[in-house]
Amino acid sequence: MNFDVNVLAVIAAALLGVAFGFLWYGPLFGKVWMKLKGITKRDMKKAKKDSMAAPIMVGILSKIVIAYIIALALNLIPFRSVGIGALVGAIAGIGIVAMINLEAALWEKQNLGLFLLNMGYYVIAIIIIGMVLSVWV
Numbered sequence: 001m002n003f004d005v006n007v008l009a010v011i012a013a014a015l016l017g018v019a020f021g022f023l024w025y026g027p028l029f030g031k032v033w034m035k036l037k038g039i040t041k042r043d044m045k046k047a048k049k050d051s052m053a054a055p056i057m058v059g060i061l062s063k064i065v066i067a068y069i070i071a072l073a074l075n076l077i078p079f080r081s082v083g084i085g086a087l088v089g090a091i092a093g094i095g096i097v098a099m100i101n102l103e104a105a106l107w108e109k110q111n112l113g114l115f116l117l118n119m120g121y122y123v124i125a126i127i128i129i130g131m132v133l134s135v136w137v
Contacts, residue, residue: 006071009136010064010067010133011064012136013071013132017063017129020121020124020125020128021121024121032113033117036117037114063125067129070088070092070130070133073088073092074088085130086131086134087130088130089126089128089130090123090126092126092130097122097123
């Protein structure tokens with residue numbers, strides 16, 4: 001197995017996944033997320049910005065790890081294209097991330113809408129990562 005990956009591509013793909021998260025939970029579905037969480041704009045204003053630093057850093061680091069793993073998986077495939085990258089991302093996103101979280105959501109009796117919103121983000125972010133890496137690794 002080839003463990004050599006383009007580190008710049010991994011970081012760029014990871015950062016695109018994070019940037020997509022800011023869009024997803026901001027202008028695209030921010031109000032929906034707040035409603036599903038039972039959070040008001042007043043609650044958001046009360047939250048200290050420095051309390052967001054740790055989750056943002058963990059999010060960046062987790063996307064780097066995900067991108068590295070996707071890059072390793074793509075190294076196993078002799079032919080790469082954007083479609084192949086999207087497929088690998090979809091398999092990882094739906095087949096692993098969403099299924100693990102589905103089990104947790106059922107045990108925790110999580111709101112279905114919130115689960116679908118969050119998993120939509122993760123699956124699409126991992127697909128984006130796969131697409132970028134498929135043409136750049």
